[in-house]
Amino acid sequence: MVTAAVCRFSYNPATMLDSLLACPRCDGTLTPRPDALACPGCRVTFPVIDGLPFLFAEPTATLGEWKARWHMETQRLSDDAKRYAQALGQAAPDGPTHRRLALLARASTDHADRLRALLAPLELDTLQAGHASYLALRTRLPTSQGLNTYYSNVHRDWCWGDKENTASADIVAAALGAVTGRMLVLGSGGSRLAYDLHRRCRPDTTVALDFNPLLLLLARRLTRGEPVELWEFPPAPKSIDDCAVLRTLTAPEPVDENFHFVVADALRAPFQPNSFDTVITPWISDILPEDFAVFCARVNRLLRPGGRWLNFGSLAFDRPDPAQNYSLEETLQLVEQQGFAAPTVHENSIPYMCSPASRHGRREIVVTFVAAKRADAEPVPRHVALPDWVVKGTEPVPLQPSFQMQAMSTRIHAFVMAMIDGQRSIADMAKLMEEQRLMTADEAIPVIRSFLIRMLES
Template sequence: MQKTAIHGLESIAESLSRYDLSNTTRNRLGEIYHSCELSQVNTFKLLEQYGITPLVNEQVNQMNIGDLSEYYDLILRDWAWDTTENPSTENQNALKRVISQIDALNIKPKKILVLGAGAGRLSWDIHSRVKPEISVALDSHPLMLSISDWLIRQQQPIALGEFKIFPQIGFQSGQVHTLTPPADPENLRERWFGLGGNIWHMPIQAGSFDMIITPWLVDVTGGDVRDLIGVVSNLLAPGGHWINTGPLLFTRHIPVQIKYNAPEVKEFLALSGFKLATENVQVSDHLVSPIEARGRTEQIWTFTACKSETPDASSVDGVIVPWLVMHHLPVPPSNYSTKDKHPLIGTILSLIDGKRSINDICAEIAGRIPEGITVKDAVVTLLGQVIAEESDNT
């Protein structure tokens, strides 16, 4: 990424040295160069502050640079576009959506975890408004984490540039923003913490939080929403609340089979022992820059689900047993049997102890599945056949 940024600046600098440019073109390129150079210098200085240095990685070198920098506008949206002089409604509306859910519950959460916290603005706004005992803002993006800690915990400003690839009539080509720390007269930042982590390998003990918030996350994890529900359920204390807010805008890399709609997600919640408390749908502006005429709107689904104090999965039409759909649920012990006598089948059935889930069983037998076969598909198919045979015999 650093090499690509340097190459981009060198290319613009070379163009600026040419003799066949008008002053108008030179001024446009100059604005872009200044914005890019400032962002590059300050970004890598910030990462160095946190001990993050770029390393050569061949896999990353094969990626499109857009894949690595697509979240840059989220930083600007959080901390640059919303100013006293030019207030933006995006951050205000995002906060209102979450606070309205909390107010409807009539509770005061003590420990809040925000998964996919990005550059930290929403997690901070919630923290400073609700004032819980602790807030943890988790994200996997090192620049996002560094920015949020620098502004919130360290209370230090940083200047970043912005430029638009497509010319906008009546708008400048580039602009320098000074991102300023949020006001914190009560020193609430001492109870706000940024945490780097992958949601599929969480560095957090089970049941640690009484509220989990997932802003714009369920459709961008790269995995199955059913597995995300399992992660949330594991981290949430019994009786705790999960607030989700964002679109169902799954990436193009996700198979259509797991691009679930809202009714499907609500069925998964019910099967996992969650009770839907409230929900609403709004259409809202998204990533509307003050130096761009273009913009977009998104449909945002916000809901609150309460985790049952005791395991209590609801029935869903067409689902024989909840654990066969929700793979984090324990498989209850029974006298499972099948006509197929393959030794691997016996191994899988022997692992059923009332505690292990399909996910747990998959982890234990992963090395025994022939190459080319997906472990979970094999286990689900086998157990599905077992349940189907039992149903046929009753």
């Protein structure tokens, strides 16, 4: 059992960082307060959590959202631990299955305790609702961006990934050449690349921004010289002992006081215009829920005239609009159209996520481009992730056709679920549906069957 003895650093207003920050709602100047930053214009106070400015446009709603995701995750881990313990009871003692399940049962319980300790500054235990309520309201962790989405990367960043980390830092540092002034890393994740570049390229100030508080709380502790033990669960373990591996994560040495973290949305980066000499976007541009052309304009706004944008990683856009799934050629053209000089481009093959405990691991051909800002881009509207009636929760929820349709199917689902009494067969239920004039029995049978299959699977 790990105690929640997390160091609680108070916010030490870093004048350099404060002078760069801006309100994510109105772009106005922020006023430092003890353990908070305030926007007098918007009358909103943004918390500083364990030394990390938490600068989302709706800080309370966003904190609630991350807490809900944690709540789901903790329930999932506890369900996993129960399943392992149950299976363990059936396994032959002293056999290899027993050994594997015992390791997984112990690791998943201990993992939850360790994450809870790490996330303690978010005061997570203020949510009490059960797993079912969260599932019903669909606050389940999205497959794309949950607390855990890039969790495995932290083991590469701070434990076994020297070869991969060095390869990335070498490519980026060589493409950048001499660096001066202020550097911003958007989507810094576990933040190893930001840390390596800060130490190698020696900008005056580095700001590492990510919207995932778990990754930045961890990176902050590590870069202050505090080792952290966390479990790695490799995707394709090489042996029983590799199913769950307790790793000690450490930074080679503590970083200096000119390295800062900000928890915020890269699409609403909370900085004054023209604040940075260099903006780095590692492995993020192609996963953002916004057209890359618009993102180019946002990066442009953050850079001073002549400042440089370095993009690094994959170019694998997966947007709903196929026109926005740009090739390298289109990507470079968009960069130029948004006020940048023609980018210089490099492509390199590097190892990617090759954990020593996993049979999975690959090579990626990464694209690095660097482009200097030659003109301001046309201003783009502030990014709106969700409508106000979702975020604020005080406005009427509009009765959209999709909601009406969903309400109808939910009623039918509820009807089917209510028919399950341990006695009725699918044929009996189909008859009842016919009696209720919902559909004919012949139509109802395959519909009920596929509904029950979905229920079984989830």
